[in-house]
Amino acid sequence: MNRQELIQSILDKKSFLCVGLDTAPERLPAHLQNEEHGVLEFNKAIIDATRDLCVAYKPNLAFYEAIGPKGWLILEQTIQYIGPGHLVIADAKRGDIGNTSKKYAEAFFNQLHCDAITIAPYMGADSVTPFLGFKDKWVIMLALTSNQGSADFQRSTQDQTDTELFEKVILKAREWAGPDELMFVVGATHPEAFRQIRKLAPDNFLLVPGIGAQGGDLEGLCTHGLTPDCGLLVNASRSILYASSGTDFATAARAEALSLQQAMEKQLGQHQITGK
Secondary structure, eight states: OOHHHHHHHHHHHTOOEEEEEOOOGGGSOHHHHTOTTHHHHHHHHHHHHHTTTOSEEEEBHHHHHTTOHHHHHHHHHHHHHHOTTSEEEEEEEEOOSHHHHHHHHIIIIIISOOSEEEEOOTTOHHHHGGGSOOTTOEEEEEEEOSSTTHHHHTTOBOSTTOOBHHHHHHHHHTTTOOTTTEEEEEOTTOGGGHHHHHHHOSSSOEEEOOBSTTOBOHHHHHHHHOBTTBOEEEEEOHHHHTSOSSTTHHHHHHHHHHHHHHHHHHHHHHTTOOOO
16 A cells, blocks of 8 residues: 555545554453454454444554464454455564565565564664565654653663654654655654654654553644644554453444544544645
8 A cells, every 4th residue: 555545545534543453362252262263253353343444454463473373374364354445564563684674574565465564673774674665565663652661762862962762763764765655653652752753754654552542642642743644543452452342342342443533533624634
């Protein structure tokens, strides 16, 4: 999915919601706990309940790798079930020396047919650039993440300018690729940072975790994060997936996703986001 297709999907659905598929077998509703294909059936039900309300899905690789070999098959089947109408983000947080990164890119882009992959940039350019240059594919680099430990390194300053490390990451990465294939992960738990981030990356899409279970504020995020092309993909995982632990889990998931979509539609209208 290229940039213009993503923007058009946002405008058509009046939504910039990304649903995180962090499906934990132990958190499945009781009636699916002992089902052989319980995780896959759960994912399918969540997708069916939300596909008209979101523009992206983000399977978190750890939840599938933890299942063992069967987990990779579930992941592949989940991606196939999503189909081509949504941006599929492999939340893999990969990043290694060049020849290894190249194989990761081939695995996720050519084999699993994901549209995007999250990348950890700590090892620098030669660990990131092998993911670039794939047609209509995206690299989503970790910049300022939503977890408490982000302060340990990402917000540290290294010189006399008070420039924080995450700011250097954004500026350097923008030398490697343009906003048609490079996004950044910025947590909604850092609302005060979005004004500065938009000065550094005015045109890049931002993948924003931290709304929902982590308590991020959508309105505050939109005030400083929205661009004329929207420029945001806001992820919600647990708040949607586990809105109910009963047989009505899909209905409850839809209600939660609908609430977010309606709030996003309001923000798009207030900020006059037209994609032009």
